[in-house]
Amino acid sequence: MRQTLSFIVNGEKKTLELDGWEKLLEILRDKLELTGTKCGCDDASCGACVVVVNGKAEKSCVFPIAKLQGAEVVTIEGLGKGRELHPIQQAMIDGGAVQCGYCIPGIIMELYALFTKTPDADETEITNALSKHFCRCTGYESIMKSALLAQKYMR
Amino acid sequence: MRFIVNIVVVIRIITEEVEVKYKYVGKSIKRPDAVKKVTGKAQYLDDLKLPGMLYAAILRPEYAHAKIVSIDISQAEACEGVVKVVTGKGCDFKYGDNIRDLTPMAVDKVRHIGEPVAAVVATNKYLARQALKKIIVKYEPLPVYIQAIDAMKKDAALIHENSGDYWHLPGLGPKPGTNIANYYKLNKGDIDAGFNDADAFAEAEFNFPLGSCAAIEPHGSIAWFHEDKTIEIWSSSICPFIIREEIARVYDLPESDVRVHIPELGGCFGYKSDITVEQTIAWIASFVPGHPVKWVATRKEDFLSTLLGHGMRIRMKVGAKKDGKLTALQTTVYHTTGAYSDTGVHVSIAAGHNSAGTYDFPNIFQESYLVYTNTPPVGAWRGYGHPEGQFAIERLMDILARKLKMSPFEIREKNYLGPGKTSSLGERMYTANGDVRKCVEIVKKAVFEKEKPAEDDKYYYGRGFSALMKTPKGAPFSSKGCYMKFNADGSVSINMGGAEVGQGLRTVVRQIAAESLKIPPEKIRVYTEIDTQFSPWEWQTIGSMFTLQGGMAIVKAAARAIAMLKKTAAQVLRVEEDVLDYDGEYVFLKNDPDLKIEIQRLVRGYMYENGMVAGEVVQTTADGRLPRYSGADPETGQGTMGVSYTFGAQGCEIRIDKKTGEIIVDHFASSFDVGKVINPEQIRGQITGGVMMSLGATLYEEVKFDGDGKCLNPHFSKYRFPNIKDSPKKYTIECVETPEAIGPFGARGIGEHPVIGVASSVLNAIYDAIGIDFHEIPVTPEKIKKALADKSSKQ
Numbered sequence: 001m002r003q004t005l006s007f008i009v010n011g012e013k014k015t016l017e018l019d020g021w022e023k024l025l026e027i028l029r030d031k032l033e034l035t036g037t038k039c040g041c042d043d044a045s046c047g048a049c050v051v052v053v054n055g056k057a058e059k060s061c062v063f064p065i066a067k068l069q070g071a072e073v074v075t076i077e078g079l080g081k082g083r084e085l086h087p088i089q090q091a092m093i094d095g096g097a098v099q100c101g102y103c104i105p106g107i108i109m110e111l112y113a114l115f116t117k118t119p120d121a122d123e124t125e126i127t128n129a130l131s132k133h134f135c136r137c138t139g140y141e142s143i144m145k146s147a148l149l150a151q152k153y154m155r
Numbered sequence: 156m157r158f159i160v161n162i163v164v165v166i167r168i169i170t171e172e173v174e175v176k177y178k179y180v181g182k183s184i185k186r187p188d189a190v191k192k193v194t195g196k197a198q199y200l201d202d203l204k205l206p207g208m209l210y211a212a213i214l215r216p217e218y219a220h221a222k223i224v225s226i227d228i229s230q231a232e233a234c235e236g237v238v239k240v241v242t243g244k245g246c247d248f249k250y251g252d253n254i255r256d257l258t259p260m261a262v263d264k265v266r267h268i269g270e271p272v273a274a275v276v277a278t279n280k281y282l283a284r285q286a287l288k289k290i291i292v293k294y295e296p297l298p299v300y301i302q303a304i305d306a307m308k309k310d311a312a313l314i315h316e317n318s319g320d321y322w323h324l325p326g327l328g329p330k331p332g333t334n335i336a337n338y339y340k341l342n343k344g345d346i347d348a349g350f351n352d353a354d355a356f357a358e359a360e361f362n363f364p365l366g367s368c369a370a371i372e373p374h375g376s377i378a379w380f381h382e383d384k385t386i387e388i389w390s391s392s393i394c395p396f397i398i399r400e401e402i403a404r405v406y407d408l409p410e411s412d413v414r415v416h417i418p419e420l421g422g423c424f425g426y427k428s429d430i431t432v433e434q435t436i437a438w439i440a441s442f443v444p445g446h447p448v449k450w451v452a453t454r455k456e457d458f459l460s461t462l463l464g465h466g467m468r469i470r471m472k473v474g475a476k477k478d479g480k481l482t483a484l485q486t487t488v489y490h491t492t493g494a495y496s497d498t499g500v501h502v503s504i505a506a507g508h509n510s511a512g513t514y515d516f517p518n519i520f521q522e523s524y525l526v527y528t529n530t531p532p533v534g535a536w537r538g539y540g541h542p543e544g545q546f547a548i549e550r551l552m553d554i555l556a557r558k559l560k561m562s563p564f565e566i567r568e569k570n571y572l573g574p575g576k577t578s579s580l581g582e583r584m585y586t587a588n589g590d591v592r593k594c595v596e597i598v599k600k601a602v603f604e605k606e607k608p609a610e611d612d613k614y615y616y617g618r619g620f621s622a623l624m625k626t627p628k629g630a631p632f633s634s635k636g637c638y639m640k641f642n643a644d645g646s647v648s649i650n651m652g653g654a655e656v657g658q659g660l661r662t663v664v665r666q667i668a669a670e671s672l673k674i675p676p677e678k679i680r681v682y683t684e685i686d687t688q689f690s691p692w693e694w695q696t697i698g699s700m701f702t703l704q705g706g707m708a709i710v711k712a713a714a715r716a717i718a719m720l721k722k723t724a725a726q727v728l729r730v731e732e733d734v735l736d737y738d739g740e741y742v743f744l745k746n747d748p749d750l751k752i753e754i755q756r757l758v759r760g761y762m763y764e765n766g767m768v769a770g771e772v773v774q775t776t777a778d779g780r781l782p783r784y785s786g787a788d789p790e791t792g793q794g795t796m797g798v799s800y801t802f803g804a805q806g807c808e809i810r811i812d813k814k815t816g817e818i819i820v821d822h823f824a825s826s827f828d829v830g831k832v833i834n835p836e837q838i839r840g841q842i843t844g845g846v847m848m849s850l851g852a853t854l855y856e857e858v859k860f861d862g863d864g865k866c867l868n869p870h871f872s873k874y875r876f877p878n879i880k881d882s883p884k885k886y887t888i889e890c891v892e893t894p895e896a897i898g899p900f901g902a903r904g905i906g907e908h909p910v911i912g913v914a915s916s917v918l919n920a921i922y923d924a925i926g927i928d929f930h931e932i933p934v935t936p937e938k939i940k941k942a943l944a945d946k947s948s949k950q
Contacts, residue, residue, distance in 0.1 A: 021281045030279075035202035036195015038421070040371040041454040045871035048371055076195035089193040093185060096836040099844065100657025101192030102372040102421030108193065130879045134871065136370055136422050137657045139847030140879040141886060142840055 010078030024060040036076035047133030050106040057113035076105035087153035095146030099137035179669040183836035197419040200375045200391040211450040212283035214273040216265040219529040219864020221294035230289035236282030241274045251497030255322040259438035266494035269459030299864040303489040303526035306334040314527040336496030337525035341792030349483025349518025353474025357555040362931035363543040365858040372421020375451030378440035385412045393654035394695035417685035423656035425535030426462040458869040464536025466491035471547045479569045484516040488523040498534030505540030511579035512548040513622040529864040538907045549621040549915030581793035587896035589828030591802035597826040601887040602806040617924025620806040621912035626797035627698040634780040636691025637708035641758035641773040646678040652693030659837035671713035673739030699904030706899030707779030715775040723770025803827035805912035809920045816936035824887035830895035830903040845909025851877040853914040
């Protein structure tokens with residue numbers, strides 16, 4: 001069913017005509033060309049597509065379109081300012097967490113939501129948040145190290 | 156709190172050679188691609204949008220083995236947005252670069268549950284998938300075989316009726332009239348004499364079941380048949396040149412008329428090698444010339460319609476003298492290779508000849524049966540036969556040690572390969588192959604020095620150990636090429652055909668080039684995408700070979716560039732080249748360094764004041780390969796198929812939860828003799844990632860099929876993929892550096908090695924904890940609970 005969607009993406013108001021089958025993931029990737037948000041699975045299990053909706057980390061592959069009207073969405077493209085990286089992005093590089101890079105946007109957005117709300121999240125909270133995300137490359141050690149580094153950078 | 160991060164990333168390096176000071180090699184230089192990846196701007200296959208692009212969806216069969224009676228596409232053709240519906244009708248070619256048994260789309264039968272049966276090309280992927288449901292296929296089911304041993308039975312129906320007609324490389328190939336797709340055997344010494352000589356034996360059957368590489372980026376391709384008859388392909392593959400060769404062959408074009416692009420890759424771990432989905436997407440796109448056609452696997456398709464890993468049952472027997480000296484090894488590999496064998500054949504061969512591990516066996520008889528089954532085809536999975544074969548030998552070494560009342564360390568110590576010994580392949584070992592004993596000492600100290608905690612109310616505690624060996628598994632023509640171009644300002648652009656899958660290859664290129672050219676890494680720009688139109692030829696980026704071979708190509712290209720700079724400078728300074736030196740900024744006279752020319756004035760030839768130019772533009776090419784690599788001797792199965800050997804050791808401390816049966820890995824230690832650490836941070840990332848991946852295979856992961864060949868868990872919600880909570884809370888990682896004679900600055904590869912000794916270390920630790928020998932993985936909590944219950948009921 002065709003419908004019109006108005007919402008805010010990375011600070012800009014967008015109004016789109018939808019065919020009815022698109023999920024937030026496809027809206028971002030196919031309609032708005034924000035391809036930094038990735039698709040890694042088909043049953044909301046891998047976390048690669050996580051974006052921030054109204055301050056919360058959400059899987060864009062299953063987020064209900066009905067709740068998107070008027071919502072505020074932040075994607076990986078909305079974090080840095082031109083050549084200036086967001087501290088979480090910088091921490092991912094400095095902590096050696098980047099390998100293939102496919103899971104990284106989702107992980108950064110998860111941490112962005114967590115640290116915006118809870119800047120002093122402890123390791124258990126960080127682990128719980130990141131346990132929704134799959135990474136095949138790193139074994140997670142460098143991701144945790146980068147998350148802790150990001151907290152420092154954001155202080 | 157299970158997860159405590161080890162913040163300090165330190166890699167202690169043991170070097171007994173005279174310390175060579177390198178300026179850029181050995182430093183944790185940052186990845187050149189990191190910023191693009193953290194900003195979401197790196198372009199992966201699914202991020203590409205081309206003008207006029209159409210989208211394909213592919214129909215998979217309802218049966219794992221069946222004749223196709225009819226396909227009705229009429230309703231699908233009438234659906235909204237549908238441009239074309241494609242079947243395999245009329246497809247008269249097979250493909251593959253080892254055993255040509257693959258077909259782009261099923262023609263008259265289907266052989267596994269993930270096979271392409273038909274495809275819809277539509278204006279978007281949703282409409283393509285909707286129309287798929289309207290295709291009606293009638294099948295006539297055939298008997299289904301899930302395990303190699305069942306498909307090998309005498310009365311088994313043939314999965315490939317005409318396998319004897321398939322083209323194959325010399326020395327490989329199916330046994331017509333059976334489901335055996337290849338048979339390999341290796342003979343070293345006299346196996347009967349070896350067993351006659353033995354006082355003690357250990358024997359068991361091991362199972363390394365099907366698994367998925369499961370990169371987070373699913374496999375995908377775009378194919379575009381242009382009006383001018385050229386073909387353009389984009390693929391999330393590590394083999395652009397194999398794709399080019401095979402596409403050109405089947406569509407009867409010069410290779411130069413096929414252009415293959417490799418965008419950013421979201422992980423590989425093996426299964427994006429060889430040519431697989433590309434032929435299917437090309438077949439589909441050939442029906443809509445003028446339009447690029449994109450297909451990206453769903454996760455289910457990535458499990459069932461690309462390549463799986465492992466699928467090996469291994470029977471192994473070892474014999475030893477009373478004093479622990481090994482006398483004989485017999486290995487039989489039964490490889491469930493799936494419905495097509497092209498991609499699995501070398502995995503089963505490698506599993507065979509590498510099953511001798513790090514040990515000096517005077518007598519070996521080894522057989523590998525590669526068997527067609529009605530499961531998706533098996534291909535490379537990180538380690539390529541090494542994890543499977545050495546899982547068996549490293550478990551048996553512990554079992555044999557118990558029989559001989561020796562410690563696991565003592566029996567191994569008596570038998571390690573080293574200078575003067577010969578490997579299973581008959582290759583003589585030298586000091587430059589590295590030192591397994593140093594690696595063993597590091598792991599032993601890290602894991603076994605302290606007393607093991609005593610059993611308590613909640614947990615059993617155990618420690619396990621494995622030694623390991625890795626050879627590249629190359630091919631006679633497995634070269635890597637390098638194009639090196641000096642720019643006018645003295646910066647350098649490097650173009651190679653090696654695929655960056657996340658392993659950090661681009662950083663390694665930058666560091667080796669910087670060291671070779673004495674130019675800071677910031678002034679070395681490394682290529683991003685691979686494009687067969689511009690990139691130098693590379694066989695494929697597999698086997699942990701890039702650092703060694705690609706690195707040597709860079710070293711050679713740099714030496715040629717420096718020689719060109721000197722040649723021009725010699726002309727200008729009116730001296731012989733051999734009195735000149737080079738420091739990355741100038742070419743100068745050795746005995747009078749003030750007499751010098753800036754390299755910026757030499758790189759495009761030297762221009763005199765009157766505008767005349769002398770000398771050549773400085774851009775060079777070079778390649779690197781494994782010297783004297785050969786195929787297997789048909790009689791013995793031996794040959795120089797290793798060339799470069801890497802040794803290592805791994806060990807772990809585990810806890811087993813008495814109530815749940817859960818295995819918790821508290822500490823995992825790894826040590827490899829990598830020759831030279833190029834980048835400590837990256838090497839640590841390779842090792843922690845490899846260990847975690849292999850812990851997944853050891854404890855959680857298995858792609859399961861029912862008797863009808865239907866997959867029970869082709870989704871991440873059902874396939875237990877390790878997450879951050881599964882990560883060991885402590886890693887010990889220390890590398891040994893015995894320089895590799897043929898490696899750049901002495902370096903060897905590391906990509907696959909960290910997975911090899913994990914399963915055997917953990918299963919050896921399980922025995923240490925509860926006194927139960929497991930011979931198959933994954934060891935799930937249910938299996939532990941059952942084994943403990945069985946044990947207590949016997950007591």
